[in-house]
Amino acid sequence: MKKRIALIAALAAFALPMSAQAHRAWLAPTSTVLSGTDAWVGFDGGQSNGVFIADHxxxxxxxxxxxxxxxxxxQAENTMVGKYRSTFDLHLTQTGTYRIANVSGGVMVSYKQGGEAKRWRGAEADMAANIPADATEVVATRSNSRTETFVTLGEPSAITPTGQGIELVPVTHPNDLAAGEAATFKLVRDGRPAADLEVTIARGGTRYRDNPEEMTVRTGADGSFTVTWPEPGLYWMNASVRTPASGDQLAYSAAYNGVVEVLP
Structure with missing residues (x-):
């Protein structure tokens, strides 16, 4: 069963488009840098064609x-899920940097049984027990998606990666960004440098201008990339990777969406 799944997954991975997702996912904070020892921040979360435009x-x-x-x-407070956006509040009671992330992962499997198309999603360890022995046209992909932002109360503090999926490792702290200045970050994939990944960077406010003003950079051998921020505002960063199955390794798909604020 395991070899059959891996073989079909390898063929399916090449047929899939390289776009990480049909719409852009984002978490937008009301503030990213605050002073004092106690504060509140609100967040909007959505998926849309234009970043930070809640219309999908x-x-x-x-x-x-x-x-x-x-x-x-x-813990998030006052959570609400609407038609076009989700909202929640966060009470900051510690000084330092908070990492706010919406993360999903596991294995997605599609197959046919008796001519009927079926799907299953869950942990990789549970896959064999949940795919029928008579399943055909089995396609399995291990996936991880992370959409996140960062908020700092007082002095910034270190951000520790989890070692799962694509993650942003700061060289420049994500809450210490200014227009006209360069910032450097590293991307890691499952804890290792994510080399040669294309990173798309988009500034919010596209509803009010004709030029989308998107930038594209590529990570180096150590996973690092540098961007000089042209204007203040909220910026969305995206990177994704998809690899075919190999031997007993399933096909793999991961996406990263990060939101940072650039101050004047």
């Missing part, structure tokens, strides 16, 4: 994970 679908928050500066988990 609300973001499901099933995988919302908030990491406080000391590494503990913080």
């Amino acid at each position: 679908a609300a973001m499901r928050l099933d995988g919302l994970t908030i990491t406080a500066p000391d590494g503990s988990s913080a």
Whole structure:
């Protein structure tokens, strides 16, 4: 069963488009840099053609994970899911940097049984027990998606990667960005440098200008890339990777969406 799934997944991976997703996913904070020892921040989450324009679908928050500066988990409050956007608040009670991420992952499998198309999604360890022995046209892909942003109360603090999927590792802190200045980040994939990935960077506010003003850069051998911010505003960054199955390894698909604020 495992070899049959891997073989069909390899063929299917080449047939899929390289675009990470049909619409752009984003988490937009009301503020990213705050002073004092106690503050509140609100967040909007959605999926749309234009970043930060809530006109397509609300973001499901099933995988919302908030990491406080000391590494503990913080909880969202006043959560609401609307037609075009989801919203929630976060009470900042520790000084340092909070990582707010909506993460999903696992294995997606499509197959046919008795001529009927079926799908299953879950943990890779549970896959063999949930795919019928008489399944045909089995296509399996291990996936990971991360949409995140960062908020700092007081002095910025370190951000520790989880080692799963594509992640942003700061060289320049994501809450210390200014227009006209260069910032450097690293992308890692499952904890290792993500070399030669295309990174798309888009500034919000496209509804009010004709030029989308998107930038594209590529990561180096160590996963690093540098961008000089042309204007203040909220920026969306995206990178994705898709690899075919190889031997006993399933096909793999991962996407990263990050939101940072650039101040004047």
